[in-house]
Amino acid sequence: MSNETIAEIQNLTFTYPDNVQAIKDIRLEVSRGEIIAVMGPNGAGKTTLCRHLTGIIPHIVQGTTAGKAIVCGMDVYEHPVHELAQKISFVTQDPEGQLVNPDVLMEVAFGPENLGLPREEIMRRAKWALQAVGLQGYEARSPMELSGGQKQRLALAAGLSMQPKLLVLDEPTSQLDPIGTTEVFQALVDLKEKYQITTILTTHASEDVPSFADRAIILSEGSIVAQGTPSEVFSQVDLLEKVGVQVPQLATLGHKIAPEKPPLLTIPDSKKQIVSLIESKKLKPTKLNRPKTASSGEVVLECENLTFAYPGFPPVTALRNVNLKVYKGEMIGIIGQNGSGKTTLVKQFLKLLKPTQGKVLFRGKDIAAFTTGQLSTSIGLVLQNPDEQLFTISCREEVEFGLRNLKLPEDEIQRRVDEALGFVGLEKQKEVFPFRLSFGDRRSLTVAAVIAMRPDVIIMDEPTTAQDYLGRHRIARLGKKLNAAGHTVIMITHDMNLVTQYADRSVVMGNGEILLDGPTYEVFTQVETLRRTFIKPPPISVLAKELEPYGVPGDIMTVDSMVESLTGGK
Amino acid sequence: MATLEYIRKDTPVHALQASSKMLLTVLSLIISLFALDYVLLGIWIIFLLVWWVIGGIELRRIGIILKILLGTYLFLIILQGFTYRFGNTVLFQLGVLMIGPRNYAAYTLEGFLFGTLIFMRVLAVVFSLPILTMTTPMTKIAAQMGQLKVPYQFTLIFVTGMRFVPLVFQTWGNVMQAQKLRGRDIDKLPITKKATVYTAALTPVLLYLLKLSTTLQTALECRAFGSPATRTYLEETKLRAGDYIAQITTVALAVAILALKFMGYSSLHYVIRV
Numbered sequence: 001m002s003n004e005t006i007a008e009i010q011n012l013t014f015t016y017p018d019n020v021q022a023i024k025d026i027r028l029e030v031s032r033g034e035i036i037a038v039m040g041p042n043g044a045g046k047t048t049l050c051r052h053l054t055g056i057i058p059h060i061v062q063g064t065t066a067g068k069a070i071v072c073g074m075d076v077y078e079h080p081v082h083e084l085a086q087k088i089s090f091v092t093q094d095p096e097g098q099l100v101n102p103d104v105l106m107e108v109a110f111g112p113e114n115l116g117l118p119r120e121e122i123m124r125r126a127k128w129a130l131q132a133v134g135l136q137g138y139e140a141r142s143p144m145e146l147s148g149g150q151k152q153r154l155a156l157a158a159g160l161s162m163q164p165k166l167l168v169l170d171e172p173t174s175q176l177d178p179i180g181t182t183e184v185f186q187a188l189v190d191l192k193e194k195y196q197i198t199t200i201l202t203t204h205a206s207e208d209v210p211s212f213a214d215r216a217i218i219l220s221e222g223s224i225v226a227q228g229t230p231s232e233v234f235s236q237v238d239l240l241e242k243v244g245v246q247v248p249q250l251a252t253l254g255h256k257i258a259p260e261k262p263p264l265l266t267i268p269d270s271k272k273q274i275v276s277l278i279e280s281k282k283l284k285p286t287k288l289n290r291p292k293t294a295s296s297g298e299v300v301l302e303c304e305n306l307t308f309a310y311p312g313f314p315p316v317t318a319l320r321n322v323n324l325k326v327y328k329g330e331m332i333g334i335i336g337q338n339g340s341g342k343t344t345l346v347k348q349f350l351k352l353l354k355p356t357q358g359k360v361l362f363r364g365k366d367i368a369a370f371t372t373g374q375l376s377t378s379i380g381l382v383l384q385n386p387d388e389q390l391f392t393i394s395c396r397e398e399v400e401f402g403l404r405n406l407k408l409p410e411d412e413i414q415r416r417v418d419e420a421l422g423f424v425g426l427e428k429q430k431e432v433f434p435f436r437l438s439f440g441d442r443r444s445l446t447v448a449a450v451i452a453m454r455p456d457v458i459i460m461d462e463p464t465t466a467q468d469y470l471g472r473h474r475i476a477r478l479g480k481k482l483n484a485a486g487h488t489v490i491m492i493t494h495d496m497n498l499v500t501q502y503a504d505r506s507v508v509m510g511n512g513e514i515l516l517d518g519p520t521y522e523v524f525t526q527v528e529t530l531r532r533t534f535i536k537p538p539p540i541s542v543l544a545k546e547l548e549p550y551g552v553p554g555d556i557m558t559v560d561s562m563v564e565s566l567t568g569g570k
Numbered sequence: 571m572a573t574l575e576y577i578r579k580d581t582p583v584h585a586l587q588a589s590s591k592m593l594l595t596v597l598s599l600i601i602s603l604f605a606l607d608y609v610l611l612g613i614w615i616i617f618l619l620v621w622w623v624i625g626g627i628e629l630r631r632i633g634i635i636l637k638i639l640l641g642t643y644l645f646l647i648i649l650q651g652f653t654y655r656f657g658n659t660v661l662f663q664l665g666v667l668m669i670g671p672r673n674y675a676a677y678t679l680e681g682f683l684f685g686t687l688i689f690m691r692v693l694a695v696v697f698s699l700p701i702l703t704m705t706t707p708m709t710k711i712a713a714q715m716g717q718l719k720v721p722y723q724f725t726l727i728f729v730t731g732m733r734f735v736p737l738v739f740q741t742w743g744n745v746m747q748a749q750k751l752r753g754r755d756i757d758k759l760p761i762t763k764k765a766t767v768y769t770a771a772l773t774p775v776l777l778y779l780l781k782l783s784t785t786l787q788t789a790l791e792c793r794a795f796g797s798p799a800t801r802t803y804l805e806e807t808k809l810r811a812g813d814y815i816a817q818i819t820t821v822a823l824a825v826a827i828l829a830l831k832f833m834g835y836s837s838l839h840y841v842i843r844v
Contacts, residue, residue, distance in 0.1 A: 056788055081791035090792040096737065097785030100730050102576070102708035109804045116799030123804070140578065144736060158793065352747055372747075373755035381751050387778060388741060389748035391770045405753030435777060449752060 004032040006166050006198045007053060012067035014048055014057060022048035024222040026067070032165070033196045035188055037209045037230075040219035041244035041468040042440060046202035047093075049219070050170045053200060054090040055081045072165050086115065089159035093171040093466060095151035098158070104130070104146075105139040107154055111162040122161075129161040132187040134180070145316075148175040148384070148465075149338025156184060160191070167191070169201035174466050177337040177494050179534035181205055185212040204468055206246040207497075207539060210234070210265040218245055235263040246469035249497070249540045252559045257283065257566060267539060271546050274566065278550050283566040285551035298363075300457055300488055301326035301349055301379070305358035308344055308512075318344040320512040321358070326457070326490065331483040333503030333520065334492045337534035341512040342492045343384070346459045350375045377406060380455035384462045386442040390434040395426055395445055398434055402453045420452035424478060440471040447478060451487075458482055459490040464498060476502045496538050500524060500557035508533060521555040574703045575736075583625030583705045587807055588714035590816045591702040594621065597824040598698035602691040609837035610827045611690040617823055618697040625705045635696060642692060647685035654681030683838065708732055713805035722801055730786070741778050745771040 007030040015021045023045040030036060038046050051057040052069045055076040069076045072087040089111075092098060101107040108126040117125075130136045133153040138146070143154060152175045159167060167188070173181040185205075189212050191197040203209065209216055210230040218226040218233060220243040226233050234240070234251040241247065247255070254264035257277065264270040277283040306322040309315040318341045326332065334342050347353045348360050351372045360367045367375060383389055392398045399420050403413045421427045424444040429437060434445055443463060450458060460479060464472040476491070476498045483489045493499060499506055499520060506523040508516035510533030516523045524530070524537045525545070537557075544556035556562050578584075583591070601614045622629060636643075651657075657678025667675040702711070708729050715725040746756060749767060756767055790796075809817075 054792060056792075060784070060788055060791065080796075082794045082796040085792050085794040086797070088792075090788070092785060092788060094781075094785050097782045098789035100726075100786065100789065102729065102732070106709045106804065110795075111793035113802050113804060114794040114797050114799070116797070116802050119802060119804060122802060144740075155789075162793065350751065352750070371755045371758070372750040373753050373758075376751045376753050383744065383748060383751070385744070387781075388744040388774055389751075391745060391749070391774050401749075401754075402752035453753065 006030045006032045006034075007069070007071045007200070009049075009052070009070075010068040012049075012052060012069060013065065014052065015064040016061075017063055022063075022222055023052075023219075026222075026224060028217070028224070030166075030198060030200065032198055033192050034214050035192055035199045035212055036201070036215045036217060037213040038200060038202045038217045038219060039204070039206065039209070039245050040202075041470060042438065042466075043221075044219040044243075045222040046219055047170050048222075050090065050168050050200070050202060052076060053166070053168045054088050055079065055084040056090065082114075085111070085162065085164075087164055088166045088168060089162045089164040090168045091155050091159040091170065091172055093174055095148070095155040095175070098155045099143040099151060102142060103139065104135060104141050104143060104154060107143055108157050108161045111158060115162075125161045125163060129157040132160055132190070133157045134183055147339035149177060149180055152176055153180065153184070160187075163195065163197075165198065167197055167199045167201075169199065171202050171204070171466065173203065173205060175338070175462075175494075177534040178496055178536045179531070180338060181494075182208060182211075182536065188212055204246065204472075206234075206248045206469070210248065218243060220244075231263055231265055234265065237263075244468060244470040246497075249538055249559050250543065253540065253543075253562055256559070256563050267543055267546060270539075270543050274543075274547060274552075275550055278566075284568055285547070285553075285565050286568045288553055288556070288561055288565055296327060298328040299325045299361075300328050300363060302361040302364075303345070303348070303358065304361065306345075306348060306355050306360065307357040308348065308353060309356045310344075318512050319348070319355075322512070322514055324507065324514060324517070326488060328456070328488055329483070329486065331480065331489045331502060331504050332491070333499035333506045334490060334509065335494070335496070335499055335506060335533075335535055336509035336515075340509040340533055342509050343461055344512075345509070346381060346461060346490065346492065349379055349457075349459065350381050352381075373405065376402070376455070377453055378455050379457045379459065380450035380453060381459045382443075382446050382450050382461065382463060384465060386439070386446045387435075389446045389449070390442060393433055394431050395421060395434055395437070395448075396430045398445055399449050399452045402449055406453060416452045416454075420448040423451060423481070424448045440467055440474070443467070443471075443475065444478070447475070451482060455487070457488045457490065459492075461492045462494070463491065464493050464495050472498060496524075496535065497558075500538055500541065508535065521557055524557055525555050574700055576707055577626075577704055578707075579626045579705070581624060581626040581705065582812060583621060583701065585810075585812055586705075586816055587809055587813050588702070588706045588710040589717075589807065589809065590813045590820075591706055592711075592714060593817055594618075594820050595695075595698045595702050597820060598695050601824055601827055602694040605827050605831045606687060606691060607831060607835070607837050608687060608690065610831055610835070611687070611694050614694050614823070614827060615690065615697055618694070618701065621701045622697070625701055627700050627704055631700065632697075635693075639689075639692065639696065643685075643689045646688050647682050650685030650688065651677040651681035654678060654684045657681040657684075710805050710807075713803040713807050716801065716803045717807045726790075726795070734782070734786075737782070738775065738779065741775055742771065745774050 009026055009028040012023060012026040014023050040046055051061055053071055058077060059081045074084060099107055101110055105126055108129050109122050112122040112125050133156050135153055135157060143151060156172050173184050185208050188199045213230055216230045216233040217224055225243060226236055226239060234247055237247050237255040250265060250270045251263040303322050303324045306319055308319040309317040336342050348355060351367055390398055392401055396417055399417045400413055403416055421430060424447055426445060434442060463475040472495055479489045479491055480502050503520050506520040507514055508523060515529050515533055516526055524541045527537060540559055540562055541557050544552055545554045548554035552565055556565060605611060652674055657680040659679040660676045661679055663676040665675040666673055712725050712729050750756060
């Protein structure tokens with residue numbers, strides 16, 4: 001880090017035209033080469049801050065403002081965005097709308113081309129940027145052919161190729177698999193070390209923040225409520241929990257077992273402290289009673305030698321000879337790297353895609369004989385993007401939609417509407433236009449619309465994308481609640497903390513195949529196989545493995561289990 | 571859209587620069603305008619289909635195009651059959667509708683043939699389009715447009731249009747999927763009910779488009795679009811030997827056809843007059 005100031009924000013306050021005050025009296029100074037992680041719940045003002053740093057506010061998005069933002073020596077109010085863009089790159093959280101070119105190479109070259117750089121320099125930057133995000137070899141591919149995570153990497157590469165002084169990233173890893181996320185953060189560290197590039201990014205990835213950020217800033221209701229080194233910030237466990245920011249697992253563990261000590265942020269530090277507490281007999285590791293998983297009994301869904309290829313030149317094989325049995329009453333987490341075939345697999349269950357080979361059976365019957373509409377009464381699928389699943393003028397009508405298709409009597413429809421909206425906590429928004437709800441509530445509404453139809457199996461495809469810590473757990477708890485009510489629940493997610501906390505069984509996919517399938521606590525001990533599909537176990541699992549020689553069960557996956565084991569449940 | 575989308579292949583047509591294929595498209599337009607004749611248009615269409623074969627474009631796509639254009643063809647032969655002013659040979663008549671000396675309720679052979687000729691004119695243009703779009707990446711087309719001094723704003727509108735049309739269709743497809751997932755078997759619905767479904771689907775699609783346009787504007791400006799610097803085009807547009815051969819052959823044939831036409835050649839002058 002140098003002493004040069006890259007950004008200076010003075011008493012910045014901003015109110016959107018609909019009178020929502022997004023940020024209040026923000027004061028911030030950023031030095032060259034710093035990596036700053038801005039964290040906070042949805043609606044805390046993170047995106048608004050990013051928009052100020054890049055001139056999007058006031059040049060594209062308008063509102064009422066007070067204060068000043070000087071970035072890379074330019075007052076953002078006085079310089080047009082294309083001028084600011086020569087020194088500041090901005091990558092927004094929606095990759096789809098940012099990709100405008102017909103192939104990957106052109107996408108990355110687009111910015112440098114606009115700057116009028118020589119061809120050789122453009123090629124050099126494009127190559128470097130694609131390598132930094134792990135997309136080398138994809139140059140000729142259309143962005144449309146990429147998975148969500150790959151699109152996000154591409155958007156990031158397009159920002160990197162501008163070789164800016166300041167990189168502003170708004171949740172750049174929200175759709176990435178765990179190792180993909182770590183790689184992106186590592187790329188930021190490399191950029192800082194090699195080119196002194198300053199980065200300000202918003203993120204919910206608390207576990208990774210200590211490994212790459214020099215400073216963490218916590219925003220809540222538009223104000224900075226904490227800032228400092230990750231260690232300083234994550235030591236304020238009570239504050240973070242109050243505002244709804246996830247505390248890294250190790251810091252939570254440290255807070256629970258030795259609150260008087262500095263927060264634990266790394267595996268070696270945690271191991272050292274716990275070992276010393278064990279040796280001094282302050283902690284006594286005990287074995288845990290594992291709950292039995294339900295991988296037996298009635299099979300509700302079954303795939304037999306399922307292969308699927310997306311048509312094209314050449315066709316892209318997304319599933320390879322998949323065999324899977326889903327038992328009644330299970331809560332399953334499906335995990336795997338971007339593009340590993342997770343969504344393709346669940347779409348087969350409802351005939352949204354038809355197998356190239358093999359078949360899918362629902363309660364022993366080949367689903368080929370049914371329509372998607374018929375299957376949807378027994379298998380509910382909540383797709384990734386809630387905005388593509390809402391098409392009526394009120395929450396009530398949204399839930400009624402499916403029920404009317406079932407031709408239920410009116411009183412039964414209204415009963416189920418009330419029940420489903422109540423289940424997701426939207427009973428008071430019954431007459432509200434769905435698109436006026438927050439993103440998290442829109443997601444909950446799509447869940448309500450599906451559960452009202454009372455399907456036996458409920459599948460949620462990446463329900464945690466773009467959700468904050470509380471939102472993610474709210475959805476996962478909803479899944480657990482449905483599971484407890486007798487539904488079989490399948491959840492696709494990149495959030496390993498959620499899988500380990502809520503799923504009894506985990507199915508790990510890689511390259512269209514099932515690599516691992518079993519009780520979650522067993523699956524997460526297979527570190528090498530997980531790595532092959534870009535999954536890394538939560539830090540607490542890694543720590544448990546390290547502490548195995550000291551009597552700690554090696555298959556622990558959650559902080560609560562670790563505390564239970566170390567303290568004997570006291 | 572899928573009929574015209576770029577498909578990566580290794581063929582001599584793919585290796586050509588966009589300008590060679592753009593020239594072919596422009597000449598197809600000129601031929602269709604000035605060489606209205608069965609034989610001349612037929613020769614040009616065959617010439618285009620040779621390009622198809624060399625460019626690895628499957629001929630089965632002809633069927634898809636003809637299916638899409640069937641309505642146009644029916645419209646043309648019906649309209650011309652009843653209204654062609656030089657029509658003499660009556661094939662059938664629906665009554666008497668005399669306007670001046672002409673009975674517009676009479677369907678004539680000459681009108682039918684003229685309608686078919688007009689349709690060939692359409693085909694001569696339409697068959698040239700896949701040669702450009704299916705064998706040329708949009709980047710090459712954009713670079714060529716840049717070299718032709720087309721303002722970059724227009725090129726970008728063209729390129730993003732090509733990019734976002736499938737995106738809109740994808741969103742539309744996802745909304746339809748979401749409806750199916752809530753028990754509505756759209757495919758089995760009568761056409762009147764389908765219309766209601768489609769109307770409901772418009773809300774999320776339109777909202778998505780609005781959001782997309784703001785994101786797009788942000789993304790473009792943040793990547794220095796609109797910068798006063800002279801833009802560099804990464805794609806090379808320099809002509810190679812293959813381009814010279816293709817362009818000379820294309821121009822030579824086009825000139826020969828036009829020359830024949832202007833010298834008065836007509837393959838069916840005894841049946842129809844143009």
